[in-house]
Amino acid sequence: MHPVLVEAQTRLDVDLANLASAAARTQQTLADARAEVDRYLDEELGGFTTSQGLDIVAFGSMARDEMAPGSDFDYLVVANEIVPNPSIIQTFRKAARSALNTIAAAEPGASNLFGVVVGAPDMVNQIGLDEDTNKSLSRRILVLQESEWLNKHSRYEALVSSILSRYLYDYAGADEPRVPRFLFNDMVRFWRTIAVDYQAKRWQEIEGQKWGLRYVKVRTSRKWTFAGSIMSLFMPVIEQKNTTRAYLMKQFAMPPLARLAQLHQYVNPKGATADALRDVLAIADQFQGWQENKAWRSAIKGVDNPGAADLPDEFIAARDRTMDLQNALEELFMSTEPLGPSKVTLQALTRKYLTF
Amino acid sequence: MTAFLTEPGHIERDLAERLEKRAKEIIQQRDRREIAEKLGLAPSGVEALLWQDHWSIERALRVAEALGALHDNAAEILTSDVA
Numbered sequence: 307m308h309p310v311l312v313e314a315q316t317r318l319d320v321d322l323a324n325l326a327s328a329a330a331r332t333q334q335t336l337a338d339a340r341a342e343v344d345r346y347l348d349e350e351l352g353g354f355t356t357s358q359g360l361d362i363v364a365f366g367s368m369a370r371d372e373m374a375p376g377s378d379f380d381y382l383v384v385a386n387e388i389v390p391n392p393s394i395i396q397t398f399r400k401a402a403r404s405a406l407n408t409i410a411a412a413e414p415g416a417s418n419l420f421g422v423v424v425g426a427p428d429m430v431n432q433i434g435l436d437e438d439t440n441k442s443l444s445r446r447i448l449v450l451q452e453s454e455w456l457n458k459h460s461r462y463e464a465l466v467s468s469i470l471s472r473y474l475y476d477y478a479g480a481d482e483p484r485v486p487r488f489l490f491n492d493m494v495r496f497w498r499t500i501a502v503d504y505q506a507k508r509w510q511e512i513e514g515q516k517w518g519l520r521y522v523k524v525r526t527s528r529k530w531t532f533a534g535s536i537m538s539l540f541m542p543v544i545e546q547k548n549t550t551r552a553y554l555m556k557q558f559a560m561p562p563l564a565r566l567a568q569l570h571q572y573v574n575p576k577g578a579t580a581d582a583l584r585d586v587l588a589i590a591d592q593f594q595g596w597q598e599n600k601a602w603r604s605a606i607k608g609v610d611n612p613g614a615a616d617l618p619d620e621f622i623a624a625r626d627r628t629m630d631l632q633n634a635l636e637e638l639f640m641s642t643e644p645l646g647p648s649k650v651t652l653q654a655l656t657r658k659y660l661t662f
Numbered sequence: 663m664t665a666f667l668t669e670p671g672h673i674e675r676d677l678a679e680r681l682e683k684r685a686k687e688i689i690q691q692r693d694r695r696e697i698a699e700k701l702g703l704a705p706s707g708v709e710a711l712l713w714q715d716h717w718s719i720e721r722a723l724r725v726a727e728a729l730g731a732l733h734d735n736a737a738e739i740l741t742s743d744v745a
Contacts, residue, residue: 331706331709334705334706335704335706338704338705338706338707339704341704342704375709375710375712375713376710376713376714377710407702407703407707408702408703408704408707409703409704409706409707409710410703410707410708410710410711410714411707411710600713600715
């Protein structure tokens with residue numbers, strides 16, 4: 307488990323055993339996937355000794371440290387430069403598929419959001435306006451929020467660095483502790499897009515299936531991933547540290563729950579802010595435990611309409627806990643406890659940046 | 663064994679379930695690293711396989727064959743086109 311979560315577990319006196327177990331599973335699976343990607347590329351390329359201008363980037367629970375047994379991962383092949391021999395593109399795609407096979411996971415869905423090749427310059431250059439589609443927005447923000455590299459000789463860090471530099475471009479030469487508005491607004495835009503698209507997909511699929519699972523996901527892991535990202539963007543002000551590319555790279559290198567949990571070091575462990583943070587982490591741990599329970603997953607998967615009258619007990623209990631999570635996040639982000647050297651409050655930051 | 667008529671899809675499902683059950687029994691009894699090698703999976707892949715239910719018929723046949731629960735090439739013969 308990420309050291310920040312280990313510290314938070316002790317300082318807040320909260321049991322995160324399920325998250326610890328998920329993190330251990332994730333690290334093992336990530337190592338297995340990386341080993342298979344390298345083996346495949348080494349074999350197919352007759353030795354994989356230098357960058358080929360392509361990288362495989364994995365997304366989802368693997369990058370959040372929240373894998374349950376049988377979890378898969380989504381991936382993109384990111385092109386960093388012109389690839390002289392296009393067949394290498396297919397080799398990289400097949401390497402990702404081979405990694406999925408080796409962990410006995412399914413391939414990405416048919417939406418083409420993942421499983422395809424994208425150009426790194428577009429991810430950096432195309433922020434906002436018409437050509438920044440749902441897909442390009444999602445891919446770019448997910449690179450920051452929840453992604454991991456899979457192949458050696460990867461230029462993944464350069465990609466993250468370049469995206470962050472683009473968001474910070476207007477602040478060049480004027481470093482100070484600030485909430486970076488451009489990036490912040492794009493994070494909020496992505497979260498609102500997820501919420502709106504959830505409704506749009508429900509509308510399009512007249513008799514959709516598995517909505518129970520989607521409902522729980524959007525109200526839990528998607529929500530705390532957003533909350534963790536917002537916390538990362540509030541942290542420079544709380545810590546009074548300059549909002550530099552290097553600072554944000556460290557922030558987004560942490561899994562989402564660790565980004566949220568890092569606040570523990572600035573709160574009174576007996577106070578209301580700590581209570582709210584403790585609740586968020588305890589609920590996340592409970593959901594991780596549920597994810598690993600076959601009967602629970604089966605019951606939630608069986609729910610086609612979250613608004614139906616006859617819902618299984620598992621779903622009702624899960625829905626109640628998503629409401630507890632909402633309340634805990636509201637308490638946390640409306641906290642009036644002075645934080646860090648600046649003595650700023652989360653309520654002040656929330657009012658200033660999350661309302662207008 | 664009692665033979666009975668049923669829908670083709672049901673026969674396939676029934677076969678897949680039996681093979682999945684048998685394969686999981688074998689996996690549980692043996693060393694995981696040996697199993698991973700036989701199946702061409704990573705250790706985490708073996709754990710994932712055990713956790714997943716309702717295997718496809720193709721997966722059930724291939725895993726059962728690799729574990730020696732079926733004759734060699736049975737999976738390929740059964741999944742190839744009859745024509």
